[in-house]
Every structure is written in structure tokens, then in C-alpha cells.
Amino acid sequence: MATFKDLIVWQKSHLLVLKIYEITKQFPREEIYGLTNQIRRAAYSVPANIVEGKKKKTIPHQLSFINIAEGSLEEVKYFLILSKDLKYIEEDRYNELLKDAEEIGKLLNGYERFIKNSNS
Numbered sequence: 001m002a003t004f005k006d007l008i009v010w011q012k013s014h015l016l017v018l019k020i021y022e023i024t025k026q027f028p029r030e031e032i033y034g035l036t037n038q039i040r041r042a043a044y045s046v047p048a049n050i051v052e053g054k055k056k057k058t059i060p061h062q063l064s065f066i067n068i069a070e071g072s073l074e075e076v077k078y079f080l081i082l083s084k085d086l087k088y089i090e091e092d093r094y095n096e097l098l099k100d101a102e103e104i105g106k107l108l109n110g111y112e113r114f115i116k117n118s119n120s
Helices: 008-024 035-055 059-085 091-117
Strands: none
Touching: 008 035, 008 059, 008 091, 035 059, 035 091, 059 091
């Protein structure tokens, strides 16, 4: 049986968290309890909910955690837009991170379908 570390969606979302931590080190100091904290929390919520959902025994519980991960990913996307608009990140870095987030969204959709079909 595979562990959460074997899931591509977890691997990619974990990498996104690392990138988010790296870019937010450069955010203004006054954002430490604001945007920096918010985007980091939303980012690490994605892989954390994948991990928690993987361990749940029932399909509805598993899907619930995937849904939470999807919601957190959407928060990350918004915080990236805000970071770009506030000029905390460059346009090219924003595009790279947004592309990563969109790929993770597709992987979450695929993982959700896999979970639903595993009951059949």
C-alpha cells in the first residue's frame, strides 16, 4: 500500500509550499502576521489535508479532505494575485507559481476521481 509520499499530488503540493516559504522570506517585515502568514498557512494546508484524507477509512471522509485541500489551493491563488499586485513578487515568478497551483488543482481533481472510482 502506497503512502502519502508516493502521491504525485502530495509531492507537487509540498514543493509549492517550499517555494511559497522561499518567496515570502522577501516580503516586507510588516506582513509577517498578515499576508506572509496567510499564504503560508493556505499553502501548507493543501498537502496536510491530502495526508489526513489519505488516512481516513471512508470515501466521504477522504473526499472531504480533498475538498478542503482544493479550497486552500484557491486561497493560495488569490494570495499570489495579491502578492503580485502589491509588487511583492515579480510577474514571472507569479506566473510560475500560478502554473504550479493550477497543475496541483488538476491533480487534485484526478485524485478525487480515483477515490470515487475506488469504491466501484
